[in-house]
Amino acid sequence: MNVSSSATIAVTTETKELKDGYDLPVYGLANGTFYGIHVPALICICLSLICVISVISYSFYHQHISTFFHWTICERFAVYMAICDGLFNISHFSDHLHIVLTKELPTPKYLCAFYGFLLAEFVTAQNLLVSIVAINVFVLVYFRKKLDFGCKDYRLLVFIFGAPALGLTVAAGLGQLGPNGSFCFFDGVNGHVANFIFTTIFLSVITMTNIILYIISWFRIYKEVKAIKNPHKSLEASHRAAKTMSLFVTAFLVQWWAMATYGIWQWETDVPQILFHFVTTFSNLGGVLNGLVFIIIVRRKHDGMDSSSNTHDIKESTTDKQSTCTEI
Numbered sequence: 176m177n178v179s180s181s182a183t184i185a186v187t188t189e190t191k192e193l194k195d196g197y198d199l200p201v202y203g204l205a206n207g208t209f210y211g212i213h214v215p216a217l218i219c220i221c222l223s224l225i226c227v228i229s230v231i232s233y234s235f236y237h238q239h240i241s242t243f244f245h246w247t248i249c250e251r252f253a254v255y256m257a258i259c260d261g262l263f264n265i266s267h268f269s270d271h272l273h274i275v276l277t278k279e280l281p282t283p284k285y286l287c288a289f290y291g292f293l294l295a296e297f298v299t300a301q302n303l304l305v306s307i308v309a310i311n312v313f314v315l316v317y318f319r320k321k322l323d324f325g326c327k328d329y330r331l332l333v334f335i336f337g338a339p340a341l342g343l344t345v346a347a348g349l350g351q352l353g354p355n356g357s358f359c360f361f362d363g364v365n366g367h368v369a370n371f372i373f374t375t376i377f378l379s380v381i382t383m384t385n386i387i388l389y390i391i392s393w394f395r396i397y398k399e400v401k402a403i404k405n406p407h408k409s410l411e412a413s414h415r416a417a418k419t420m421s422l423f424v425t426a427f428l429v430q431w432w433a434m435a436t437y438g439i440w441q442w443e444t445d446v447p448q449i450l451f452h453f454v455t456t457f458s459n460l461g462g463v464l465n466g467l468v469f470i471i472i473v474r475r476k477h478d479g480m481d482s483s484s485n486t487h488d489i490k491e492s493t494t495d496k497q498s499t500c501t502e503i
Contacts, residue, residue, distance in 0.1 A: 196287075196354035196363040201278060203357075208448065212357065213275045216455045220268045223462030227261040230254070230462075230469045244327045247476075251328065252308060253469045255335075256423065259301040260462040266293035270358050280354040288290050290359035291352040292343050295373065299339035302381050305427040307331060309388040312417045312424070316392045319413060374438035382428065382435040389424050392417060403475070406455075414475065422471060426464040432459045 194200070203209030234254055238246060243254075270290045273281045281287040311322050324331040346352060346361075351369035353362030361370040396414050403410065433453035440446050 189273040193364045193474075195284070195365055196356065197280060197282075197284070199354070199356035199363045201274065201280060201356065204278065208451075209278070210275075211453065212455055213271050216459050217246065217268065217271050217275065219456055219459035219463075220271065222262050223260060223460055224264040224268070226466030228255040230466055231261070233469075233473075248311075249416075249472050250476075252304070252420070252423060253301065253465065253472060255304055255332075255447060256465045257300060257462065257469075260465060262292060263297040264459075264462060266297070267358070270294070271431045274358065276446055280356075283357055283386050286349055286481070287354050287359040288352040291361065292347055294358075294360055295343050295352075296336070296339050298396075299337045299373070299377070300335045302378065302427070302431070303335040303338065304331075305423055306381055306385060307335070308420050309385045309392075309425045312392045312420045313388045315413055315420075316417045317396045371442070375442060378431060378438050380433045382431060385424050385427060389421060389428075392421065404415075419472060419475060421467070422468040426461075426468050430461045430464050433486070483493065 177435060201209070203212050230253060234250065234257075238250075243251065267290075270287075281290060307322070314320050314322060343352070346366075346369045349369075351361055351366040353359065353366060355361060355363035355366070355370075360366075360372065396417060398412065400414070414455065433450060434457075435449055437446055437454050
């Protein structure tokens with residue numbers, strides 16, 4: 176993802192009546208920044224997709240798919256993140272590649288709307304998933320409890336995928352999806368309401384909420400570590416789980432800070448070109464960032480296994496796979 180409709184409308188002649196996003200010029204052709212937008216985006220998407228494939232392949236190679244819902248919550252979150260990143264990457268790659276090859280926005284309109292639907296669906300699903308992670312960390316640290324995701328995580332999956340799908344179906348029915356001059360997302364002419372709700376309100380609220388939960392959770396961990404010289408095993412387990420899950424929140428903030436900033440900035444004044452490029456780069460690197468988180472999870476799991484093979488004092492009660500990541 177890179178820019179929204181506000182910049183592209185500015186370069187459209189005032190005398191032309193705009194009916195939909197196809198009446199907007201392809202962003203970047205007039206000022207020579209076309210390839211500077213799309214080529215870095217395609218490179219980042221490809222790197223991200225490689226990481227996604229690696230994470231999923233490694234996960235199911237080393238653990239059987241039939242035991243998936245008995246994996247640790249961090250391992251399952253890593254797979255869910257990779258799935259969201261992968262589907263986002265595939266739809267956005269198709270979109271960008273079409274524009275680069277033809278220098279035109281994807282047609283017919285329903286195809287562009289479909290690209291936009293997939294893009295918004297999996298971005299929103301991932302944002303909701305990271306928010307659930309942040310809430311889970313908070314509840315674990317402050318209340319020593321776990322969120323109940325239901326049998327086979329059905330509550331979690333219905334929420335993160337079902338809620339966006341419902342909202343976007345309504346948006347599609349109202350003609351809010353389509354080209355915005357740069358890619359297929361929310362229509363640059365008719366999709367202002369949906370674009371404002373998503374890029375300004377939703378993403379900003381999610382970002383700020385995650386930052387607040389992240390800070391207060393780490394503050395609680397810091398206070399407990401200082402106050403208790405020899406903490407109980409269960410407390411150590413909670414801290415390890417919280418720290419591991421917090422990595423997903425960190426990756427989210429790195430990936431979406433530019434888009435959240437852009438969403439607020441665009442409604443106040445013209446957005447600097449450099450911010451466009453930050454959005455292009457960071458928002459398309461989700462697979463890479465979450466891949467790094469996955470590597471850390473795997474290394475911590477292996478370190479935990481090495482440690483537990485020498486000291487068998489960590490019992491099942493402190494390593495509940497449904498609620499913590501203490502093995503990691």
